[in-house]
Amino acid sequence: MxxxxxxxxxxxxxxxxxxxxxxxxxxxxxxxxxxxxxxxxxxxxxxxxxxxxxxxxxxxxxxxxxxxxxxxxxxxxxxxxxxxxxxxxxxxxxxxxxxxxxxxxxxxxxxxxxxxxLPIDVADYVDFYASEHHASNVGQIFRPDNAALPPNWKHLPIGYHGRAGTVVVTGTDVVRPSGQRKGPQDPAPVFGPSIRLDIEAELGYVVGGATAIGSRVSVDEAVDHIFGVVILNDWSARDIQAWEYVPLGPFLGKSFATSVSAWVTPLDALREARVSLPGQADPPVLPYLQGDAFGLDVHVEVSLNGAVVSRPEHAGMYWSPAQMLAHLTVNGASLRDGDLFGSGTISGPTVGSRGSLLELTWNGTRPLTLPDGSSRGFLEDGDTVTMTAWAPGPGGSRIGLGEVTGTIRPAVPLEA
Structure with a gap:
């Protein structure tokens, strides 16, 4: 055409x-x-x-x-x-x-x-955890003495509720967050700016077609509610997250900013990008998670200060966006026009396909060396992170998903 x-x-x-x-x-x-x-x-x-x-x-x-x-x-x-x-x-x-x-x-x-x-007034924001490689890596880093995956991980799409009011459009600066942190050897927690500021390369799914409280959306019905896709960077303060996330999960370590691309690519534009999920045979998922559980062949590229540091592949995700939406509503939770849910960090089996600095540098123990000779375990003030993505289209064409970019600004100083 x-x-x-x-x-x-x-x-x-x-x-x-x-x-x-x-x-x-x-x-x-x-x-x-x-x-x-x-x-x-x-x-x-x-x-x-x-x-x-x-x-x-x-x-x-x-x-x-x-x-x-x-x-x-x-x-x-x-x-x-x-x-x-x-x-x-x-x-x-x-x-x-x-x-x-x-x-x-x-x-x-x-x-x-x-x-x-910002293309939508975000009604609710939920972030999932759909990459087996990412979940396994995080488990090994944060819980080295336990199984890499939580026991429920292959039975349901794990997620957490984020803060809709801090979803921002590409190009918006990100202020380094402050909060409590406590290292394993520290006698007590301290308060201050995060020193382990990270990224998460994700896709975000934009939802329309509101539903009533008490109703459910099946896997097969999910395509009637998933309008389109954005690139999403779920900025994460790993030191704040590590101290706060047990037992209730991410809170201040995630809620300070989530960046999305300006252009919402309709799901209809991604028909040629639909692929089968790579797993879910053992254990089998429960009936409400069965159906047209499609994946998407989206290629992501992550750059730090202009240097490509990772190329995550969304086709390797364990859970489908249709399953995430079905799980989100299975308890009767309603959908609202403008809901946004994230895929979770897109990571693959190789170092070059990991979608976070936490994994790329193995919690800062293996820093990246950038072309200018500087090294990074986590983000420094002034760093700019840019994510781009594309998917296959009809007749060998490329469907562009645009970009999402943000620059880190210093933490707001505490008042005396």
């Missing part, structure tokens, strides 16, 4: 991608609305939808012009999968059929003239 725009065939944001985001322009910085990226332009989605509505091009379908003239994707997410499918088909049509060019072209804005914003 080709577009009438001058977009190279190998562009990661070609006609097969069409991700959604929220943007504003220099001349109207307060007017945030939904945009669709195509090549190096952003399509003002509400403006072209208004043209289509007034011309009767969208028939009796949803009023996309209204839901896209809002400062988040939440109103669009609330419409559900049938509307998402109609919207994508319509966008594809107007960007491929030359008859629409005259009406659409004035609403294409060069990427360097827009500011991108």
């Amino acid at each position: 080709t577009t009438w725009l001058d977009v190279p065939a190998d562009h990661p944001f070609g006609i097969d991608t069409l991700p959604y985001g929220v943007f504003s322009t220099r001349d109207a910085p307060q007017r945030r609305r939904v945009g669709v990226r195509i090549g190096d332009h952003v399509l003002d989605a509400s403006a072209v939808a208004a043209i289509g509505r007034d011309a009767g091009m969208v028939g009796d379908g949803p009023d996309l012009a209204t839901v896209w003239e809002t400062p988040s994707l939440n109103s669009f997410l609330a419409l559900g999968r049938p509307a998402w499918t109609i919207a994508r088909e319509w966008l594809t049509e107007i960007l491929t059929d030359d008859v629409h060019r005259a009406g659409v072209e004035p609403h294409l804005i060069p990427l360097d003239r827009v500011t991108v914003h």
Whole structure:
């Protein structure tokens, strides 16, 4: 499929991608609305939808012009999968059929003239722990005298509730968190800035189609609620985490910031990237976790100060996003438009495929050497971390997931 725009065939944001985001322009910085990226332009989605509505091009379908003239994707997410499918088909049509060019072209804005914003108002944020390699590595580091995997790990997708209010868009600086920490040999805990600040390379799944409390979403129904995918960096203060996480799990060591990419890649754009899960034969999962438990062949790249330090592969994840969503709701917990859940750190069997510094440096005991000759066990102030990702698309094309980047700023000093 080709577009009438001058977009190279190998562009990661070609006609097969069409991700959604929220943007504003220099001349109207307060007017945030939904945009669709195509090549190096952003399509003002509400403006072209208004043209289509007034011309009767969208028939009796949803009023996309209204839901896209809002400062988040939440109103669009609330419409559900049938509307998402109609919207994508319509966008594809107007960007491929030359008859629409005259009406659409004035609403294409060069990427360097827009500011991108957090694409959703995050309703709830849950982070899972779906990589067997990551869970095993963390177990060996934090619990060397016990089994690497907790006894429940292969029976259910483990997760924790994060803080929705500290999910930030790519490009947002991250302030080094402070909290309590206590090393194994320390006589008592101390308070201060984290000295083991880390990253976690993940995918985030954006949810729409709210459900009622007391209802459940099955594995097979999950695709009706998973709208799309973002790249997610779950910043982690390992020293704060290690002291606080027993017995209730992560809290302050995780809640200070979670960064996501600006563009939400629709699940429909990732059809060619669906793969089978690599395991789950022994032990078999319970019936409510069975069904269309698909994986995604997404290739992630992690850079620290411009140097690639890891290339995690999402295809190796043990648990499916559909299973995570089914488990999240099996107790009757409701879904809200704008819910976000993370895959957990994506890590593989080799050092170069590990998605956190905790694993890459084995808790700081094997520091990385960067091209400038400096070394890192964990992040220092001024460090910039960038994650990019792509997936296979139709006919050998690449589906780009964009990037998520953040720079570490010093901790806020304590008041005297």
